[in-house]
Amino acid sequence: MTLRRTTVLAASGLMMLGACADPSMTGTSPTAAPAAGMSRTQQGALAGAAVGALYGATRDSDNNNQGRDAARGAILGAAAGAIAGNILDRQAAALEQSISNPNVQIVNHGSYLQVILPEGILFATDSAAVSGPAQSDLYAVARNLNQYPNSRVEVIGHTDSTGTAAYNQDLSQRRAQSVAGILAAAGVASNRLVAVGRGQTQPIASNDSVQGRAQNRRVEIIIRPT
Missing domain, CATH: 3.30.1330.60 (OmpA-like domain)
Structure with missing residues (x-):
């Protein structure tokens, strides 16, 4: 399995991660509006999958299991990215509610x-x-x-x-x-x-x-x- 194919597969898996995202955090304000209809959770997962796939592939010392390592890296990266994106969504929403000056x-x-x-x-x-x-x-x-x-x-x-x-x-x-x-x-x-x-x-x-x-x-x- 090539690195490119692994990354594409990991990105495709984003739809499953998106199903777990909090729908209340999708574009609740103009300043935090997600690009292309995606929440920050989903965007973070996509970015994390791509970075994780690259990292997993380059960590393989003998290139025998590069595709497998890339896939594992993509999964871990997507999970970490989704968590980070969701936290930023929630933190931004909390800030908007607590700051009084428009x-x-x-x-x-x-x-x-x-x-x-x-x-x-x-x-x-x-x-x-x-x-x-x-x-x-x-x-x-x-x-x-x-x-x-x-x-x-x-x-x-x-x-x-x-x-x-x-x-x-x-x-x-x-x-x-x-x-x-x-x-x-x-x-x-x-x-x-x-x-x-x-x-x-x-x-x-x-x-x-x-x-x-x-x-x-x-x-x-x-x-x-x-």
Whole structure:
């Protein structure tokens, strides 16, 4: 059996895994909507099957049972991927229910979650002190992280291009540290947290307009399962 055929067979088995998926987790919100009608559980299983098949085949030392090893790897990978995808589905849904500010975006990328907090709800201009209302939402994020402890958390600060690059780098770092500090104060283990400033280097919109600059001034919380 060739590696390609094994991977295709493993992917075909995804339909059986899909039958076990929680139907309530299929596209409950625009930010977590599954691609091509598939839940994150199913997408995770498919990706895990492909990676597992490749890993299983390459682990065979004499190539005598490459097809069998690929099949075993695909099965194990699909199961692990399905579990990870289902957990992210549930964590994203819980976050959406617990965060009160509608301007906070929660994006499920399939392998990690991204929480996007605009500057306007976090900080005053040129300040790294988190506002009172925003602290409530950050405590909600912290409770969620403690409910789902098997992840590492990257807090990333971003600015627009107004001012010098050095100033923006420093401001973004201080803002990331402020947000990470609140998560830690709310009980998230410090060894799970990393705070990074990106300054003006990673815009998501044009800095030539007021609206674009406002989008670029943000803090992102990236939640990666471990």
